[in-house]
Amino acid sequence: MPDTAPLLQLENVSREFPSTEGGEPLPVLRGLSLEVARGESVAVVGPSGCGKSTLLNLIGTLDQPTGGSITFDRRDLGGLDDTELAELRNREMGFIFQSHHLLPQCTVMENVLVPTLAHGSATTTDEERARRLLERVGLGERLTHRPGQLSGGERQRAAVVRALINEPQLLLADEPTGALDEATADKLGQLLVELNTEENLTLITVTHSPDLAARMARTVKLADGRLA
Numbered sequence: 001m002p003d004t005a006p007l008l009q010l011e012n013v014s015r016e017f018p019s020t021e022g023g024e025p026l027p028v029l030r031g032l033s034l035e036v037a038r039g040e041s042v043a044v045v046g047p048s049g050c051g052k053s054t055l056l057n058l059i060g061t062l063d064q065p066t067g068g069s070i071t072f073d074r075r076d077l078g079g080l081d082d083t084e085l086a087e088l089r090n091r092e093m094g095f096i097f098q099s100h101h102l103l104p105q106c107t108v109m110e111n112v113l114v115p116t117l118a119h120g121s122a123t124t125t126d127e128e129r130a131r132r133l134l135e136r137v138g139l140g141e142r143l144t145h146r147p148g149q150l151s152g153g154e155r156q157r158a159a160v161v162r163a164l165i166n167e168p169q170l171l172l173a174d175e176p177t178g179a180l181d182e183a184t185a186d187k188l189g190q191l192l193v194e195l196n197t198e199e200n201l202t203l204i205t206v207t208h209s210p211d212l213a214a215r216m217a218r219t220v221k222l223a224d225g226r227l228a
Contacts, residue, residue, distance in 0.1 A: 006035040006071075007169060007202050008034075008035065009035050009036075010034045010071075011069050012031050012068040012069070013031070013033070013067070014068055015063070028051045030225040033068075034220065036204065039200060042204045042205070042217070042218050042220060043215075044207075044219075045207060045222070046221055050222045051222055052222055056174050059072075061077055092168050093171075094170070095172050096156075096176045098174060100156050101159065108139060108150070109143045111158060112133075113126060115163075131143070134161055137158075137161055138157065139157055153180060153184035156179075167199075170202045170204070171196075174206045175207055176207070189211060189215050193215045
């Protein structure tokens with residue numbers, strides 16, 4: 001039977017940062033609770049500085065909450081040590097950022113395979129998956145090109161494949177279309193929606209783009225550290 005439990009569950013999560021002037025801590029997230037189902041696509045929207053990227057960092061285990069709990073695939077993230085969190089990040093989560101962060105000296109294929117190196121060297125299966133996904137996103141003829149030889153849209157599509165190479169359950173995208181022109185952003189948004197279904201992914205994207213948010217199955221609004 002399929003697992004009907006939420007893939008992701010946040011309960012009363014808060015995040016505070018120390019004041020630069022030694023005063024009271026600065027609250028960024030305040031008692032936030034959220035559930036995300038397996039296979040769901042969710043857009044997180046809100047004004048700049050409202051805590052969207054902080055929320056994504058907490059979900060992606062790049063940061064830890066000041067209070068509350070985060071459960072991923074029935075595991076309490078607060079109970080995992082740094083090694084276990086790193087393993088979970090590498091194998092079960094994929095990340096896409098506004099900047100592609102591709103290694104300029106490496107080919108497209110080499111860049112895509114970088115996440116596989118955390119558990120040794122890339123296998124034949126990894127390489128076959130990389131080729132299939134690069135073909136899927138229209139980069140089948142760019143395997144040996146370096147990032148400087150690609151357009152902005154092509155570089156971001158390569159970054160998407162890199163995020164998917166380890167077959168993650170969860171794909172986290174922080175302003176993935178923010179550096180792209182309107183037509184290229186539209187194509188990338190459609191690609192993310194299609195891959196959400198094709199790769200059996202759960203997708204959470206932080207965005208200022210109404211068009212990208214509208215493509216997601218659900219939109220949640222963050223304001224003043226709380227879900228509106």
